[in-house]
Amino acid sequence: MLGALLKQVVRGMEKVPEEIAQAYGDQKKVIGGRRLELAEIVKMLQIASSEKPSFICFDALDECVPRNRVKLLDSLGRILRKSPGTRIFVTGRPQIRPEIERRLAGKATALCISPKRDDIIRYIHARLDEDTDPDAMDSSLEETSLRKFLKIFPRCRYK
Numbered sequence: 001m002l003g004a005l006l007k008q009v010v011r012g013m014e015k016v017p018e019e020i021a022q023a024y025g026d027q028k029k030v031i032g033g034r035r036l037e038l039a040e041i042v043k044m045l046q047i048a049s050s051e052k053p054s055f056i057c058f059d060a061l062d063e064c065v066p067r068n069r070v071k072l073l074d075s076l077g078r079i080l081r082k083s084p085g086t087r088i089f090v091t092g093r094p095q096i097r098p099e100i101e102r103r104l105a106g107k108a109t110a111l112c113i114s115p116k117r118d119d120i121i122r123y124i125h126a127r128l129d130e131d132t133d134p135d136a137m138d139s140s141l142e143e144t145s146l147r148k149f150l151k152i153f154p155r156c157r158y159k
Contacts, residue, residue: 001068002041002075005056009048017051020044042075049083061100062092069096073103080107120150 010016023044027034036044048054056076061069076088088108090100100108115123124146128137137145 001058001064001072002038002045003036006036006041006044006048009045009054013048013051017047019047038071038075042078045075045079046082049079049086053085053087054083055087055089057089059091061090062096069099070103073100077104077107080104117150121146124149 010020023040027036064072080086097110128142
């Protein structure tokens, strides 16, 4: 993921810093070429993000394999320490919040976002409208299903 991020960052730069260009050139010289190591990628991201304010976004971090998530968060922490102008936006389910706070010690602010009842109802109705067999569910079954589904969300009450 960080390699893909580095590629995006470099593509968006008007002028690639000499250290990054040199490192890429060195990799091409190796017989058969080789991928950059994680430490090299982190160093290049530190260089690139220290040039000007940077924003890094990762969506659904909770879906990342835990072992890789640890490496990613530790790497992001190293980038933040060397690049104070960098901001990182991460989304994920609440269960990974303690891990993010621990790995990015003092560098993370958590914001809890939860869906509103009306948003959930609108989403469910939209999915039901796309049903290829609309006769499979009458309005009574739809309402019962909606009520049961919304019980899962304690903040979302169906009236």
